[in-house]
């Protein structure tokens with residue numbers, strides 16, 4: 090069996106959302122999103138210096154160990170971000186998950202389903218991630234998807250999600266992503 094590996098596609102097309110590979114031109118959007126006070130409480134600190142974000146994205150373009158997506162609506166308006174990283178065998182980690190304030194409520198579930206379907210298409214079979222203990226709505230979200238708490242520190246809960254849980258959630262929430270995903274290669 091071959092090991093899964095991250096591959097950056099040009100786009101992953103879902104139902105209401107499209108995930109596309111982030112580029113340095115997205116720096117301003119990302120800084121605005123991540124420094125929004127209502128969004129930044131439980132994510133790692135982001136400098137408001139756009140040039141630092143440009144430098145990060147330039148480095149990212151050469152880095153095949155992660156996939157950083159800009160989430161767009163069907164009119165190509167950027168609405169959020171999500172990232173797959175930290176491969177551990179057949180398990181992937183995802184995070185940097187931020188959706189712009191005021192977005193339709195279905196975007197959270199749809200984007201999570203798109204991440205799982207995309208990761209399965211790359212050959213991953215499991216997921217892991219950590220969530221701040223204080224970020225209760227987000228860890229509850231993951232627990233509804235079948236995430237199991239594996240560890241905790243003073244600040245964070247650590248979770249893993251099995252292939253069975255991924256498949257179950259894809260079926261349970263199928264109405265959020267009725268046509269599945271279409272992956273467009275770079």
Ligand SMILES: CC(C)(COP(=O)(O)OP(=O)(O)OC[C@H]1O[C@@H](n2cnc3c(N)ncnc32)[C@H](O)[C@@H]1OP(=O)(O)O)[C@@H](O)C(=O)NCCC(=O)NCCS
Pocket residue numbers: 127128129131132184185186187188189194195197198219220221224226227230233234262
């Ligand atoms: C993380 C983030 C993208 C999640 O998006 P969100 O919109 O807050 O997600 P919610 O859990 O509120 O879910 C959105 C809607 O889907 C519904 N929903 C969530 N899970 C659902 C499920 N399993 N089945 C059906 N509906 C569900 C919710 O009830 C909610 O509906 P409402 O808007 O009518 O209340 C967003 O909170 C965010 O940008 N947070 C800041 C950054 C952050 O902390 N990121 C996570 C770091 S680990």
